[in-house]
Amino acid sequence: MDPMDDERDTSATFEDLELRPELLAALSALGYEEPTPIQQEAIPPLVEGRDLLGQAATGTGKTAAFALPVLQQLTAHRRDKAPVALVLLPTRELAVQVSEAFHRYGKDLGARVLPVYGGAPIVRQLRSLESGVDVVVATPGRALDLLNRGSLQLGDVVTVVLDEADEMLDMGFAEDLEAILAQTPETRQTVLFSATMPRRLDSLARRHLRDPVRISIAREKTAAGEAPRVRQTAYVVPRAAKPAALGRILDIEAPTAAIVFCRTREEVDSLTETLNGRGYRAEALHGGMSQEQRDRVMGRLRGGTADLLVATDVAARGLDIDQLTHVVNYDVPSAPESYVHRIGRVGRAGREGVAITLAEPREHRMLKTIERVAGSPISVQTVPTVADLRARRLDLTRGALRETLLDGDLDGFRVVVESLADEFDLMEVALAAVKLAHEAGGAAEDDAEIPQVTFRPDSGTGPRTGGRDGGGPPRRSAGGPAARLFVGLGREAGVRPGDLVGAITGETGLTGRDIGAIEIHQRFALVEVPEPAADEVISALKATMIKGRKATVRRDKA
Template identity: 60%
Template sequence: MSPKDPATPGFSSLGLSPSLVSAVTALGYEEPTPIQREAIPFLLEGRDVLGQAGTGTGKTAAFALPMLHRLVKEAGTKRGVTRGFILVPTRELAMQVAEATHKYAKGLNLTVVPVYGGSPMDLQIRALRRGADIVVATPGRALDHLKRGTLNLENVSVLVLDEADEMLDMGFADDLEAILESTPEGKQTALFAATFAKRLQSIATKHLKNPARVTIAAEKTVAGKLPKIRQTAYVMPRPQKLQALDRILEFEDPQSAIVFCRTRLEVEEVTESLQAHGYGAQAIHGGMLQKQRDRVMGLFRSQKADILVATDVAARGLDIEHVSHVINFDIPLSPEVYVHRIGRTGRAGREGVAITLVDPRQSRLMRNIESLTRQRVEIAALPTPSDLRARRMTSTV
């Protein structure tokens, strides 16, 4: 989204309070995204919502703005009592959603508290005791607080399940049920997911009342919707990939890059190789301590590390605008994962670059990707030593 003239119609046409419209305008939001345009009016009416939309569609504002609108309008309620509750699958997403909601709530005198695993429990308990109008939580840590009595959901009037399909895929089905049973029957509920499997449908049927159904097609998978991402593939056997990656990085000279690997072991191997060649590379994967992952993400967000080597799980939910290149060290088995990966670049109107290293035996996977995106991926020859010399001369001119 880009800055807009506050006088032009945008979020104000959806029925949000002037203070919220001012907040999103000040943040540079222009027109509502499709999910925001569809979901916000239903939520402002007090209806339950079942939303199907992928990452990068603007879901956070779609549920956070109506929640804030409602909590401010609820008269006679003591501030600091938890009335808004947002469940998300990962720590990183909890931090992002809490930060965004806090920005939207500027000047509203509402407190937003994130609670997630890997962070000191005593700090979270103190924050909750000071008062939390809105809590953003991961299922495991939310259940811990409920069992300890440090989180009270009896006064929740708005509940959001974000990326609910991911929560089920990560094994949180029982935790979700236990948490939902701790909330009042009369609450408003919004459930968002990229896909709706049978078990998710059963949760929606049980916990949502006559929900409004909002379905937004993921723009990234539609033909012609990746015009700002240059897609290239290099074909080579597995043993040549590390050397090839080094040459590609020297030739491309990325401002900031994410290198996706399939396994934790591969992440470590690629990171060590890049560091040995002088790159500011940092690894992130699910086997690391949360403190380590936080430190790595801090370095990457502040651009003190220019290459993030990651597994898909570790990178889920990340939204970093300055990524210029995405490199698939391994071609993903699912074309949808490919689209999700390369969607990390080409943000905010900038042109992005997506590069994939393909084993000769994986040509079928490449064809599946082209079939889904309906775009050709250019098969290129690796930059030669003379290409690199020419590039060095150009960059020093």
């Protein structure tokens, strides 16, 4: 594309995309002035009815990119009962967000949009389907449930959208997606959006998309068009020092709101308690919590009564928090794609976001792999020292005092200063006032130095591959090769990753860190364990109960 094309694209408007008046009015009322790059590229071919395969990170405007074409083709104030569009996505939170977007854009068309997800009363969803809907926005599990009940009819569907498709595969929804797509007309338009393109996803696209338009949109750049708005930093920290190091880094960074990602729910609970002990307002979010508890936590974060969310990847999927300034990886993610998804949550709407990773000395190669996949450098630093922390706290005190001086309205305190000036030098009075203000900031003294370490240059550690996208032979990020085990129970038996981790760690000498990628299918599961421990794990799992049932366990033949 030549520079003239670039200039023409950046000046495009929604009117140029020839959207119907009702949509233009809704967009104008919402304050949207011009389409984002992904909307410019995706809307015209989608309105023409083409299939589309789009690679786009969170925050690029992809919801409107598929919602507006669906609404463009919708009959206004339609009365038929069966839906004409189906949007499938991985989580309840994302279903609610996308559904609300459809409502906002399609208000003047009388669009009937139904979010369908687990954890909500199914009776209400059944009633809405019976009354008639135009667009169903669903998680795969609940959509399949309604299909099996005969309540969701997909015979009239014109467009199917798979949003965050890589996340759906990671969560084990591959079989559900196949079953749902089999119930839709072969003539349908299929749209697939994903932040990453693992091999399994490419295979899904080849089976279900016909001659698709392919687009790839990077995260937005700064106004100068140079660097991403996410500052990416890694701190090299010994494992035992991670809680103290995280607290100190957060003290230095002073985030408005942050998500700290942990690997396990036990780590989430432990770290939340530690951070609250340091004076932070931290909330835990993991799969062991009810939907009501999750909603309460998110309400506190969005309402400003909490500033840190400590979460597992699965629990945080689909969350969109406007005031989020920092994302912290408490561990280096084993899958580079997870890192891409995490940092996509910050650096939006012109604000700089910050991505922080705590890396152990042996994790150099994993970090380099993430840099290559993410396509941007990660600055490696050592943990701030006690001196750094004290200097930062003094900076904050200086800033607070300067704001107070600029605000004025200090006459009520003049009598105090004048009376003390008769006895002490004015400089001494000011120093005492600064000391009181500094100590009133509530920051506890932190005199413990954290060991300064660097990466091990000749570490044999490599990134874990052959993970949830199923590609390649299994390898471990530490400790040599892995064995992939077949477990003869899956989603049908209610098995979740945590059940397998618990069964293995409870019956063997392995810890959660030793267990690799886990895939949960409808009737079976695959789990990676260190090769030297494979036979022990097989024997232990055969002798124990998983979800109250005995399971066939063997090495995977694939």
